[in-house]
Amino acid sequence: KAGVTQTPRYLIKTRGQQVTLSCSPISGHRSVSWYQQTPGQGLQFLFEYFSETQRNKGNFPGRFSGRQFSNSRSEMNVSTLELGDSALYLCASSLGGASGANVLTFGAGSRLTVL
Amino acid sequence: AQRVTQPEKLLSVFKGAPVELKCNYSYSGSPELFWYVQYSRQRLQLLLRHISRESIKGFTADLNKGETSFHLKKPFAQEEDSAMYYCALRGAGGTSYGKLTFGQGTILTVHP
Numbered sequence: 001k002a003g004v005t006q007t008p009r010y011l012i013k014t015r016g017q018q019v020t021l022s023c024s025p026i027s028g029h030r031s032v033s034w035y036q037q038t039p040g041q042g043l044q045f046l047f048e049y050f051s052e053t054q055r056n057k058g059n060f061p062g063r064f065s066g067r068q069f070s071n072s073r074s075e076m077n078v079s080t081l082e083l084g085d086s087a088l089y090l091c092a093s094s095l096g097g098a099s100g101a102n103v104l105t106f107g108a109g110s111r112l113t114v115l
Numbered sequence: 116a117q118r119v120t121q122p123e124k125l126l127s128v129f130k131g132a133p134v135e136l137k138c139n140y141s142y143s144g145s146p147e148l149f150w151y152v153q154y155s156r157q158r159l160q161l162l163l164r165h166i167s168r169e170s171i172k173g174f175t176a177d178l179n180k181g182e183t184s185f186h187l188k189k190p191f192a193q194e195e196d197s198a199m200y201y202c203a204l205r206g207a208g209g210t211s212y213g214k215l216t217f218g219q220g221t222i223l224t225v226h227p
Contacts, residue, residue, distance in 0.1 A: 003158075031213045033212075042218070043217035058214070096213070102213075103164070104215065105160075106158050
């Protein structure tokens, strides 16, 4: 079955602009989590959505937001971009249950460069 | 607060040598621990998780609650094991779901 698909794969923005990233989960997966990966901070959790509701949130400013649609596809938005937002943004999908079988499958990521 | 520490940023071994990637965690309860691997130009993927007590690609990891460690081991390293390895923790209680706390990662290089 198809894996987690993220679009766009690469994008360049300038400071002050906003960006929207998209994630299509594996068919049947209802949970989508977002992570930011940078050389300095590593992998950091942004937020998780399940059945169109934000279920968990990391320690990021309000400029970072997301949503999930009824087909489980998710988008994340970053407004008023700063240079420090340059990163690889990873999306992961899972069945969403509480059991240990709830394993995350990651997409290839969207690499954002802010100039 | 939960934290995952991978003390070695870089680890180099020769093919056939044993390898151990260290992972220590800080968490007040009983977490779930995972090892994820990222090969060159590939996606981050699950290698193994402690609840499965399985061996994947010759790697094993034992959760030591007393030492709060989850070290990854392989008795005989292969060149194809060269990759970035991340240790990750998910909090217990069934509320963390898709929220993982990752260590900073260890780049393993296996020389021929």
